[in-house]
Amino acid sequence: MEEKYLPKSIEEKWQGFWEANKSFKVTEDQSAKKYYLLEMFPYPSGRIHMGHVRNYSIGDVIARFKRMRGFNVLHPMGWDAFGMPAENAAIQNRSHPARWTHENIAYMRVQLKKMGFSYDWDRELATCDVEYYKWEQLIFLQMYKKGLAYKKTSFVNWCPRCGTVLANEQVEDGCCWRCDSVVRQKELEQWFFRITDYAEELLDYTFKLSGWPERVLTMQRNWIGKSYGCEIDFPLEEHLAKIRVFTTRQDTLFGATFMSLAAEHPMALDLATPDNRAQVEAFIEKVQKSDKARRSAEDFEKEGVFTGSYCINPVTNCRMPVYLANFVLMDYGTGAVMAVPAHDQRDFEFANKYGLPLRVVIRPEGESLDPGAMTAAFTTEGILVNSGRFDGLGNEEAKEIIADFLEKEGIGTKSVNYRLRDWGVSRQRYWGNPIPMIYCDLCGAVPVPEQELPVLLPMDVTFAGEGGNPLDKVDSFVTTTCPQCGEAARRETDTMDTFVQSSWYFLRYCSPDFAAGPLDRARSEYWMSVDQYIGGIEHAVLHLLYARFFTKVLRDLGYIGIDEPFSNLLTQGMVIKDGAKMSKSKGNVVDPDALIKRYGADTARLFSLFAAPPEKDLEWSDQGVDGSFRFLNRVWRLVFDTLPLLHRAATLDPENLNDEGKALRRNVHKTIRKVTEDIEERFHFNTAIAAIMELVNTIQAFEPKNDPQSAPVLKEAIEGIIRMLAPFVPHFAEEVWAGLGNTGGIDKAGWPACDAAATMDEELLIVVQVNGKLRGKVTVPACADEGTVKEKALADAKVLPFLEGKKVRKVIYIPGKLINIVVN
């Protein structure tokens, strides 16, 4: 052990040691308790950023802690390697997405290794490798067979100038980010996964995932959005057809005075009367031009157009004009809304704008409601009026009664509706997993036979940045023959959404080299489910919902026997600097490489864990990093200075200590208990580190006496510190541990055990309050009963003045903590 703490050489040394010994390589060991720890894998964007450092530092603490506690820990790492940025970079640099991606992976792998994260690198995978994506193609085919993958038309953002589909993030203020043309909605045939088949189960399990943050579960429940209501048919005046609506407010049916349809509604054009046809067509065109993001903006002007047709309210028999309205979405319900302007704010505004009638059917209890005087819709609970035989009912109870009535009369049916929509997985992009389908003029869409997999993504492609998917132009890829009839046919050129790859990578990690299928069932069942998953809160819905869905699909395809992929979830906050999220454009980025170079990886890890608890945002502070570095230096000196004493230390005899020794030992074991709980139960690494710092301060104040028991107590204390620090600053701990004369690595030493007997206090400090205000403190023997404490508190010199001339009404005693004297 050197006199001075030199992180660079220490870190290189131990990283070499771990690599040479394959310290973190694991296999399925039935005799050991398994622990699968996973952090969300990175997109290989170029370099790691502080968010990665934080995410992976949090994970590494848990991995190393569990290892020290004797678990067989699976801790893998890989790359979410397909995606748009690679393609954009290829266009910009006139290079190839594969090259860009692999270079980035190589660089970032070095960075992660420099951080000292304890991964089993033998399991590394990249989703753009054919060994990964070919199995995904197989899964797609099996989903297709079961009807879980299907094709339907839907709308995409389309740039007419580039001739390209745009992602939402490529649309800026309704215009193409590259050429600034106005983006329009284009209808396209696309592949979908039937996630809605699993809506009920996905919802159900949100009530069983006890290891997930309630916040995330709430968001997922809201996303799935189950609601109970009715489907009601409104007959058309001049047609045989009916318009079907879904509503959760059947209690307001008597107040429905007009009908609003989505512009995309299949009946929209048919309902346009000759006089109105031109306006209706113009309106549909206009809605298609407005992009989805804008359409949902707060200040979006509610607009509509009258079709010229009328339908009939089935309970009031009133004529209801049928409008198209820009705020009605085809994706939710039936794409048609019965408009109740008196009791829905949007309908109220719409009715005002187009001079449509208002009919009050609910009034506040004990009051009446004048339709002419209303300035907003009345949307709270009340009593039904103008509703025939239902008048006088409370509107909540009326929901059930009216639903029953509608069913009996054959007007409508009770219905459950979900917000969740099927998952569109088609992407008109090159850098993704090719969807294994073939189009034949005679046979239609034909799946690629399983034995012909993989459909290789061709490498000889040029990137222009316009004119659509580059894959379309690779003749050798597109041109093929129909597997069914042998005639000339075309390959599907859509690739799969990258969320598909991230929906099952955690399963592939269990058997990454398995050559006979996507996963080796025996190995997967040993490791799954993931015991602890860690990642950013931004993935609370999409990724985490898709991964849950995919796990259930793989279960139903017979690949695995579990229902849910992640038993416990930890969502971490963002890394902030100067009050904003770190980003290149804001220029407030802290480069992990520079940090490692200056302080070493251990300091970077320590600070990112100490500055805030994981789930909170972390405000970066350069001075704070200095503080963490100073702390490590202090510990280093403490060990180095006491080394000669520690080497001579006799065996510890806990029964035979002086008061100072006992006090220090009590401190050591109380700290062990706290740090263990903070890591294991709360993931509050900041307070765990603070507790270790306090113990270091205590040890520094401890003066070893010339008695035989001082050195062993000190030795136990210092060894405890080093072992507790090991998950946080592993290189540092390994070096110091070896310096203390230990061999074989600190993992083998295990996590220190708390000796409960040593934590027992001999005396307790009792806080004395008078009328709830702190007035004094008394020290009593730990065994003192209530009477003794009370006596001592009432006699305390600092308390007495507050009792003078007053009468003691009550004394409340909280054992071992506090006594409150109530006087008046």
Next chain:
RNA sequence: GCCCGGGUGGCGGAAUUGGUAGACGCAAGGGACUUAAAAUCCCUCGGUCGCAAGGCUGUACCGGUUCGAUUCCGGUCCCGGGCACCA
């Protein structure tokens, strides 16, 4: 607009089940060591009144429950994140 979080010193944060508000760290100020600087060590550090002992006050704001509220309840304001106008 809807949904989900959050608001504690100059700063990051602590107070885990309603029981000492401000642990730990940073910054700042003072001191020791040094020819000097760095490093290190020691002291002070919410506000306010006081020579001091100590008092009063204080966890966004207003109110409530309680012997006791940063913590629970009702209302208000502000900040952050998410969204697919959810009928």
